[in-house]
Amino acid sequence: MSAHIIDGKAFSAKVRSKIADKVSALKSAHGITPGLAVVLVGSDPASQVYVRSKGKQTVEAGMNSFEHKLDADTPEDVLLALIDDLNADDSVHGILVQLPLPGHLDETQVINRIAPEKDVDGFCIANVGLLGTGQKSMVPCTPLGCLLMLRDYHGSLSGKNAVVIGRSNIVGKPMAQLLLNDSCTVTIAHSRTQDLAEVVRGADIVVAAVGRPEMVPGDWIKPGATVIDVGINRIDTEDGKTRLVGDVDYDSCAAVAGAITPVPGGVGPMTIACLLANTVTACCRINNLAEDDFLS
Numbered sequence: 001m002s003a004h005i006i007d008g009k010a011f012s013a014k015v016r017s018k019i020a021d022k023v024s025a026l027k028s029a030h031g032i033t034p035g036l037a038v039v040l041v042g043s044d045p046a047s048q049v050y051v052r053s054k055g056k057q058t059v060e061a062g063m064n065s066f067e068h069k070l071d072a073d074t075p076e077d078v079l080l081a082l083i084d085d086l087n088a089d090d091s092v093h094g095i096l097v098q099l100p101l102p103g104h105l106d107e108t109q110v111i112n113r114i115a116p117e118k119d120v121d122g123f124c125i126a127n128v129g130l131l132g133t134g135q136k137s138m139v140p141c142t143p144l145g146c147l148l149m150l151r152d153y154h155g156s157l158s159g160k161n162a163v164v165i166g167r168s169n170i171v172g173k174p175m176a177q178l179l180l181n182d183s184c185t186v187t188i189a190h191s192r193t194q195d196l197a198e199v200v201r202g203a204d205i206v207v208a209a210v211g212r213p214e215m216v217p218g219d220w221i222k223p224g225a226t227v228i229d230v231g232i233n234r235i236d237t238e239d240g241k242t243r244l245v246g247d248v249d250y251d252s253c254a255a256v257a258g259a260i261t262p263v264p265g266g267v268g269p270m271t272i273a274c275l276l277a278n279t280v281t282a283c284c285r286i287n288n289l290a291e292d293d294f295l296s
């Protein structure tokens, strides 16, 4: 068997085009332009690349992009005051503070300062609680991207056995919650899980979010299962270069799975698309506008 490749790049382009249509409709019908503010503290090179890419795609979708770059030694009260200003700014509908923050800043405190309705990363306690109780919330972008790809491929996920490997607050836990909300039977596996291979072998859907290069081999995968690889790992190659790989061993898993996301070109491109989607959703909710399901 050779797996269907779930092309996150192509799918995210479709999602972004629907977002652009919705933005254009908001502008013409209501004179409102959704705005996303991204706050970067310090000059971590990977974070700078992400922030640039987010800004570019925000503008391409017709939205306003506001970038706030602060020095690495910015005191916490200055960062919190900026968040207060953005919370009060009517032209800003989404606020994202790029993580990780420099060590002297308290991430929990900072994230929870963002007004829940503008928390487009979905990381603040209020949104975590809303998602956990199946209510309308801001949903973390990476798990949302995985869910949209799964729904697009499968239609209904109801009754499927899903195994999420990884229990982080930003990927594993919200992913499990989303799958549960879509009526999957969900197992969360982690670093202390015993006989992980056997746990994964029972899954119709495997989501790997670990951060360990190629740790899931093909013989853990049930024939025909769907494999979503969230991992982004840079490994050294023999010719002295580096290469991006996921958390699953792509070739052996693709030989057994029914469908699989590649790395790169799978989950990654969907994350920013979902950030844009969350900003539009936030804009509709803040302005009491009909929040039709513009992604379906």
Ligand code: NAD
Pocket: 142, 165, 166, 167, 168, 169, 170, 171, 172, 189, 190, 191, 192, 193, 196, 209, 210, 211, 212, 230, 231, 232, 233, 267, 268, 271
């Ligand atoms: P994390 O380090 O916060 O969490 C990793 C999780 O993996 C932990 O819960 C841990 O229990 C589990 N784990 C570690 N070793 C394990 C083992 N041997 N067996 C089973 N579970 C094990 O990482 P994260 O932030 O959740 O990110 C996970 C991966 O996803 C990373 O590679 C990260 O770069 C990637 N990521 C990608 C995107 C994207 O847009 N594609 C977004 C976020 C994270």
